[in-house]
Amino acid sequence: MKRTGSRKTLTTANLAALGAERLAELLIDVAEGHAQIKRRLRLELAGEIGAGDLALELTKRIESIADSRARIHWRKHKEFVRELDMQRALIAGRLTALDPALALPLMLRFIDLAEAVFSRTADAKGEVDAVFDAAVDDVAAIASLALPVPRALADQLFHLLLTARAGLGPRVLKNALPALGPEVLATLRARIETTMASQRRASGGLKAAVQVLADAQGDVDGYIAQFTDSQAVLPPIGAQIARRLTAAGRLDEALAALDRSTPGSFAQLVGSVLGRPTPPGPGALDWEDAYIEALEARGQGDVAQDMRWASFERGLSTERLRDYLKRLPDFDDVEAEDRALALAEDFHDLHAALDFLVQWPAWDRAARLVLRRSGELDGDRPELLEPAARAIEGRHPLAATLLLRAMILDTVRYARTVRYKDAQRQLLEAASLAPAVADWGDHEDAEAFAARVAGFRRW
Template identity: 45%
Template sequence: MAPKNALNAQNLEVLGAKRLAELLIEISDGDAAVKRRLRLALAGAQSPAEAARAIRKRIAAISRSRAFVDWQNRRALVEDLQTQRRAIVEHVGTADPKEALGLMWSFMGLAASVFDRCDDSSGTVIGIFHDGVNDLGRLAETAGCNPVELADSAYQALLDNRYGQFDHLIAALRASLGDAGLKHLKQRFIALSKEPIKRPKEHERRKIGWSSSGSIYEDEIENRHRASVIHLALRDIADAQGDIDAFMAQYDARTRKVPKIAAEISRRLLAAGRAEEALQIVEAAEHGRPSWPEFEWEDARIDALDALGRGEDAQAARWSCFERFLSDRHLRDHLKRLPDFDDVEAETKALDYVEGHKDFLHALWFLTSWPALDRAAKLVLQRPKDLDGNRYELLTPVAEALAGKHPLAATLALRAMIEFALDHARSSRYKHAARHLLECASLATNIGDFGKYETHESFLARIRGNHAKKTSFWSLVT
């Protein structure tokens, strides 16, 4: 049971409405964001219409603002946008979904002005607008919109989708658009594709940049944007209509050979019961033997083989993925399809393969996460020089996993990180290296025989001798 002084809604109720109101006034003093939230809550308490009026007023104010927002003061903007979006759904949407839908379109219209003056390197702000797209879908269903009118709104929104704020809009509105809305939207984009491209006279063209191939003109960018919007919209409409042939038609023969695109088409063909075509399209891709796993392609091919009843070929493909990329997921899928006892033998074979793999760190991580900790410890003890102390994000969890039953192997992993930090004078890592050194001291009490490796005392003496002047590190070691 939570203590009575814990900050939660139930405990705060005992303060009473008057005291809570006084505290809120104190907290909001000097905090514009809190004041806006309180005013919005008051407006919502009066009526949905008052809440809508307050939201509309704030949206207009955000739209007019021209102050640049860098990463340091982005939080206030994020909170403001989230407050308005949630208020549309919660204060207005429950009582008047049509009004809320109109407000949400207005909110989404903020994207251009916001991104023109905002650093969104973290992707936080675009995430708010993507949430807004999902809200549009839900509100449109509740409001019972006219499909053709909704399609016209979606058409205009997609033309303005310069920052990706309306990505996945068609999928979000699919239920509300229905057949009639999707058909109307498709006709509008087909009509747009047939309109002649506007080409200004040479002396009227506006140069906006340069590239290795020459000048970049504004009209070129506009025409490319239009072509991209049409292509993506027709593709998404085809997807929403379940028209796989129309979906494929949006990609030329060369593009269909891109592994990722081939996988997308293959999955849709498979869902439509066209397994033979699904396998053909995925195997026609220019796949080769990439060093980086293209699991979308691999999985699409495996699914197509299974659908065609070619289980042995699918199993061979899973094993191939495991061998080439040390994919634990594909190995698990392979093993669970084997008869009893055969899976034990196959697992042993697989783990033997991992132990001998040329990529030491990848193999170590595989064995640790499988888990096969005895084998992981053995690998560390056999190849300690391959421990890359710079890979702390990998060696830290490895050391933690091995510490219980394999303290010597865990110690070697910790030592690798300690020595890397000291040898390269990575002062930002000293506090972690100091902690690792203390962990080594603790683990040493459980190591009966260090064998060919240094004892903890010898290791400590050596690094103290080599790095005696790094006082900022030693001051952290107690």
């Protein structure tokens, strides 16, 4: 039997059945009094005429937005965001398909709107930010297709570096590199460096731009020169420097850069492995990765392995342990894995240990850890405890119940009202596991626990 009302549903097929002329009439009616719909229809018509007409219409709207100084009322915010994203999508989609050489400079002009737009609207949810982030990503796709006039593009990029919202310029430059030839790239870099030399304090954005261009030219020293001595001792920056030196085969310099930027949390690690003292400072996993890469490139695979293991002992990184195990001979990896799992069970940080054992996975050990140290569980860690309970509930209902109870008690004890619904659900889940628990041991049974929870204030 045919379902009644199916032809009334708003679908593409049902609307297409109305015919082009009827749909056109409806669109004219709907667009009356709706400026955004009218603009979209005009843009679509311009696209049918050709790339030049579409680019002209898009440019007019972009310039209109750029010239406006009116504050965008919060009630108009979502509509404004939708229009911005429509402009971006038409440049990245329709115009790029018609003529990428026209689309690329227009997308750069669109991105240049960011500073003015942010001064006119409160972007509490990051919706405007997301539109411009997407536009920066679009540049990479358009640049790989476009064949623009390189010097004109370089002029526009230079302007963008001077005027764009903080952080956008260097990212755009990096994505636009495929459209720049070596000669224009070198000219642009010289122009940026001349501007920096005239500044009392060189702009951070221009320094980052020089680093983008230095990377493109394979100029490691030019990249490093943009950091001050006080920056070069920071672990993340030391890692950036070392990776480039390692790639260039300058391995001793790479290790020296890492030694200068050794994080404090790695001081014992490096000292024990390499046999020399290291200064204290903030830790960084990226720094450690760069050190291991440099050691491997230098042919010190055994030392790199020692560092991987020492790193695992320090923080129970699953990635670090997997890297360590896959480099061991057959059968040695089995013994090493057992040793690692035993170490995790006795790790000083219960929650780090639980997270590792669940992710590895070693669920029997995770359950055993929970049963042994349930009194240390922090119920204010639902992002960890809830997935852990899900993982082990099939074979270890008591351990899963204890994880659920920790979250429930934390919620009712501290009146965390935003989690009351979660606690009620967790209480039902714990009750459903109760029949599978053969022995409660020293823990209260389901009825006693429910009574204790009920004793808290109404929730």
